[in-house]
Amino acid sequence: EAGVTQFPSHSVIEKGQTVTLRCDPISGHDNLYWYRRVMGKEIKFLLHFVKESKQDESGMPNNRFLAERTGGTYSTLKVQPAELEDSGVYFCASSQHGEGLAYEQYFGPGTRLTVT
Amino acid sequence: LAKTTQPISMDSYEGQEVNITCSHNNIATNDYITWYQQFPSQGPRFIIQGYKTKVTNEVASLFIPADRKSSTLSLPRVSLSDTAVYYCLVGDKSNYQLIWGAGTKLIIKP
Numbered sequence: 597e598a599g600v601t602q603f604p605s606h607s608v609i610e611k612g613q614t615v616t617l618r619c620d621p622i623s624g625h626d627n628l629y630w631y632r633r634v635m636g637k638e639i640k641f642l643l644h645f646v647k648e649s650k651q652d653e654s655g656m657p658n659n660r661f662l663a664e665r666t667g668g669t670y671s672t673l674k675v676q677p678a679e680l681e682d683s684g685v686y687f688c689a690s691s692q693h694g695e696g697l698a699y700e701q702y703f704g705p706g707t708r709l710t711v712t
Numbered sequence: 713l714a715k716t717t718q719p720i721s722m723d724s725y726e727g728q729e730v731n732i733t734c735s736h737n738n739i740a741t742n743d744y745i746t747w748y749q750q751f752p753s754q755g756p757r758f759i760i761q762g763y764k765t766k767v768t769n770e771v772a773s774l775f776i777p778a779d780r781k782s783s784t785l786s787l788p789r790v791s792l793s794d795t796a797v798y799y800c801l802v803g804d805k806s807n808y809q810l811i812w813g814a815g816t817k818l819i820i821k822p
Contacts, residue, residue: 600755629810631812637814638812638813638814638815639756639799639812639815640812641810641811641812644810687755687756689755689756699744699746699761700744700746700758700761701746701758702758703748703755703756703757703758704755705753705754705755706753706754706755
């Protein structure tokens with residue numbers, strides 16, 4: 597069974613540019629999550645999809661971040677325009693439908709975003 | 713809001729049992745407590761999850777007291793390859809958000 601995949605693995609962009617991160621969850625997993633880890637800090641929840649619907653986007657830092665999950669399959673996270681503080685590692689995770697938020701999640705390898 | 717507290721780092725030796733405790737007040741009543749392991753340049757990897765009392769799988773045990781305000785991950789007979797950062801994850805009771813601990817960096821020495 598293929599795991600969660602993310603693309604690209606690393607992205608270096610200049611301040612003001614746009615970057616789109618992609619996540620392909622495990623097939624059949626309804627739940628898809630985006631997280632971010634800024635250097636030296638803990639992992640922060642960004643948002644949660646259940647199929648194609650945004651279940652919770654309260655962790656999104658501001659309106660420069662836009663997440664989509666068309667058709668309930670893969671998801672994209674766009675940052676436009678990127679700022680220096682957006683640098684970090686962006687993780688995607690997926691899980692089967694289960695009770696509670698903290699149900700077992702499978703993580704991708706992450707996308708390291710560097711904004712210069 | 714819920715807050716999770718873990719030791720920043722721990723050291724141990726090969727063959728020892730290691731216990732890492734996470735404190736999590738205001739945990740959601742009906743949610744799991746989940747622990748993850750993370751190696752450098754990789755995404756977190758699920759270790760174990762539980763709701764109450766004790767859960768054991770092939771890699772770890774998880775002890776959860778009745779009030780669920782803490783949990784202890786127990787790694788039996790650790791090896792060098794267990795050197796990693798360990799995170800606890802819970803759901804917040806008030807706003808139902810996922811709350812990650814800051815992670816415990818575990819270093820296993822030969």
